[in-house]
Amino acid sequence: MFERKTRWWNDQKAREWEEWAAKNITLCPECRYDDYVAGAAKLAREASAIGLPALQGSAKQITWAEYIRAELLADAEQYLKDSWDTTRELDDAAIKARNEEVLHALGQILVQIRHEPRAAWWINHRKGDGAQLLRSIYRERHPEEMEL
Template sequence: MAQYDITYRCGHTDTVQIYGTNTHGERERKAASYGYRDCPACQAAKAGQANKDAGLATLEGSPKQVAWAESIRGKFMPMLDQERQGCADHGANAEQLAKIDTVLAWLRGQKSAAWWIDHRLSSHTALRAAGQAVNKQEA
């Protein structure tokens, strides 16, 4: 383990601990790679704005939870929207599309940052199932 002073692409700086061997300069290469991306705070801000622009609910939780959940949602929702479009393109009927839309609306309205974090490793099918289960409970 070693600590490195990092200057991110956005200009912010931080000290980062990098673990692993350094026999062939692996840690230095990893440290250098941080310079090609924005800092975590800037990444979260960009994801949050994109999610807001996409009509997603404002997340609730600690600042760290919200930042993490914003990036999770920012990856999942476009993929789920694309899957929905694929279903429509491949002949899903109106009832099937309405069910998908109900789940997507529930996911867009999900305000709990902790929920997104807890489900970050879930497959799209599991996320849809979770949305459907909640819709049944609310009905």
């Protein structure tokens, strides 16, 4: 059993928060953190099983980065799959060829970042989704295409 304290200056807001807390705060902070760490360990085992490297950094960095890496890679893989599906349906041969070229480059970027072992790298790239991550790295590597 644990207790969570908060202050509200409005009785109605206090009652609303109490009702919300009773439904949503089910674990003490320590138990919640333990669950978070256990989830990261599970993600690390799953990553290892598919050939991803173990992350390097402090224990807290690694725990946080496991979640970030799993989400970004899943997003990036789905983005590429959806983009390839859309490109296959294009009628304009020139646009289709250009899309295929870019998607091939994004696929190569995905292969490379999958092997990134630094937890700090994943943490630094946590903003946005997998598609944004791939596009930002593509822009870094192909600045000439971004010039107008």
